[in-house]
Amino acid sequence: MPAENVDASGTAHAPAGPDARIVSLVPSVTELLFALGLDRFVVGRTGFCIHPRERVRAVPKVGGTKAVKLDAVRALRPTHLIVNVDENEKATIDALAESVPHIVVTHPLTPRDNLALYALIGAIFGCEDAARQLGEALRARLDALSATQWPERRVLYVIWRDPWMTVARDTYISSMLRLVNWQTLPAVSGGRAGSARYPSFELSAAWMADVDDVLLSSEPYRFTERHREALAADPLLTGKTVRLIDGEMVSWYGSRAIDGLDYLRRLALEG
Structure with a gap:
C-alpha cells in the first residue's frame, strides 16, 4: 500500500x-472534503463543521466533536x-469502529503535515489532482514564510478562561505561530495527545514576565473586544500587547491552512 494511503494511526x-x-x-477536515470536491460523499458532520457555510448546511449533524450521537452516525x-x-474521544471512535468499516485517523501536528493529509484524502477518495493542487x-x-527573517516575539496564545488555558509547544497552533517566529509561552510540551497539550495557567505565573504579546483566540472560547480591553487594563499585563486573533485561521488544518498562512503573514507584518 502506498505511503499516502496510511493514516495517522498507521492504518x-x-x-x-x-x-x-x-x-x-x-x-x-469537513471543509477539506468540500474543497476537494467530495461533497456528494459527505453524509454526516458535527455541529462544529460549519465551513463551507452555505454548502455544509444540507449535511445532517451527528452531535459535537466530543458529544457524538452514536445512533445518529450509525x-x-x-x-x-x-x-x-x-x-x-477514543471511546467514541472505538464504539463506532464496531459498525463503520473504515476509520480514518488524522493528527496533523505542523502546517507541513497538511501535505500528507491532502495526499491521504486524495488517495482514499480518488481526488489526487485536487489534493496535489492544494x-x-x-x-x-510555506516557502515564502521560511524565506523571510521574522523578528522573535514571545506570545501567550489563550484559548479559554475560568480557568485560563493555553497551548503547549508541540501543538499545531504553536507550530503555526513559529512560522513567523512567534514562540509560545510557557515553554512546555504536552505529548501527542491529552489535556497536557492545552495547559491551564495563572496570570501571576513567573514566566508571564517574558511574554511580549497576549493573543486571545476566537475559539474554542470566543474572546471579544470586551475581554481584550479588560485584560489590557489588568496590572499583571502591564507593558504587554493584548490582541484578538482568529482561531480558525491558526488552529484549523486542511484547506483552511492555506488562507491561515496568508492571515498569519499579515498579522506578523502588522507587528
Whole structure:
C-alpha cells in the first residue's frame, strides 16, 4: 500500500468505491472534503463543521466533536468515519469502529503535515489532482514564510478562561505561530495527545514576565473586544500587547491552512 494511503494511526486504506459514505467528526477536515470536491460523499458532520457555510448546511449533524450521537452516525450507514486524535474521544471512535468499516485517523501536528493529509484524502477518495493542487498552494506559502527573517516575539496564545488555558509547544497552533517566529509561552510540551497539550495557567505565573504579546483566540472560547480591553487594563499585563486573533485561521488544518498562512503573514507584518 502506498505511503499516502496510511493514516495517522498507521492504518493503510484501500481506495474507496463510488458508493462511499463519509461522516466527518473533524470540522477542518469537513471543509477539506468540500474543497476537494467530495461533497456528494459527505453524509454526516458535527455541529462544529460549519465551513463551507452555505454548502455544509444540507449535511445532517451527528452531535459535537466530543458529544457524538452514536445512533445518529450509525443510522447514516457510513463506509468511512474521519476522526482526529485531539478532537474526538477514543471511546467514541472505538464504539463506532464496531459498525463503520473504515476509520480514518488524522493528527496533523505542523502546517507541513497538511501535505500528507491532502495526499491521504486524495488517495482514499480518488481526488489526487485536487489534493496535489492544494499541496502546491500550501508549499508556496510555506516557502515564502521560511524565506523571510521574522523578528522573535514571545506570545501567550489563550484559548479559554475560568480557568485560563493555553497551548503547549508541540501543538499545531504553536507550530503555526513559529512560522513567523512567534514562540509560545510557557515553554512546555504536552505529548501527542491529552489535556497536557492545552495547559491551564495563572496570570501571576513567573514566566508571564517574558511574554511580549497576549493573543486571545476566537475559539474554542470566543474572546471579544470586551475581554481584550479588560485584560489590557489588568496590572499583571502591564507593558504587554493584548490582541484578538482568529482561531480558525491558526488552529484549523486542511484547506483552511492555506488562507491561515496568508492571515498569519499579515498579522506578523502588522507587528
